[in-house]
Amino acid sequence: MGEMNSTGVSRRAFVTGVATAAAGVGAATMASGVARADEARDGAWIWQGSDWRMVRAGAPGRTPDRDAATHTEGTVAASSGTGTFRSVPLGGGAHLHLFTFDDGMLIGLGRGLSKGTYAIVGGTGRFAGLSGAYVAEQVPATTRTEGSALFTITPTR
Numbered sequence: 001m002g003e004m005n006s007t008g009v010s011r012r013a014f015v016t017g018v019a020t021a022a023a024g025v026g027a028a029t030m031a032s033g034v035a036r037a038d039e040a041r042d043g044a045w046i047w048q049g050s051d052w053r054m055v056r057a058g059a060p061g062r063t064p065d066r067d068a069a070t071h072t073e074g075t076v077a078a079s080s081g082t083g084t085f086r087s088v089p090l091g092g093g094a095h096l097h098l099f100t101f102d103d104g105m106l107i108g109l110g111r112g113l114s115k116g117t118y119a120i121v122g123g124t125g126r127f128a129g130l131s132g133a134y135v136a137e138q139v140p141a142t143t144r145t146e147g148s149a150l151f152t153i154t155p156t157r
Contacts, residue, residue, distance in 0.1 A: 047099075048077045049085060049149025054113075054140035070113065071095070072138050074149060080126075085149070087113075097136070099151075106130070106153075114138050120155065132156040 052074040069089035076085045076099055083101035090096055090109075097108040097118060104125025110118030120132045134153040141147030 043154065045078065045151075045153040045155065047151040047153065049074045049138065049151065050077065050146070051075050052138060052140050052147030052149050054147075072113065072140055072149075074147065076101075076149075076151070101125075104128070108134060108136075110136075112136070114140075120153075129157060130155050 052072060054070055054072055056070050069091075071087040071089050073084070073086045076083050078101070080103075081101055083099055085100075086098050088096040088098065093111045093113075095110065095113065095116075095118075097106075097110075099106040099108075104123060104127045106120065106127040107122045108118035109121045110116050115135070115137050118134050118136055120130055120134065123130045132153065132155040134151050136149065136151050138149040139145070139147055
């Protein structure tokens, strides 16, 4: 039997679920339009993150396990509006990034919790058909700061 995480889901089931979701996003991407060109500024998009938090899984009311997978979440401001961000740890330092706006979701995959380069692996709505890469620079909140992030996205069609 595979290794279980804190929610009782095996690593194999989790990875299979992520792969299935990515395939579904790819199919949806091929069936839809592409992101609006008016978001591009000098070939790159700059998105700002605020209220950035690092979250470590653990049982409610208990101190988080220092060995538990860590993810980040917060609010993202783009030229077209505000959305939410959440990372999903996949193991081996890899993270799946989910940027969710009212009119679409952008999905990225890469390594690095505080700074890293990510590939755009899919999208829905206005992000459908988009590929490319981005650099993520994340500074989670501490007792002295509220946390922030900067995403420099270089989209291709």
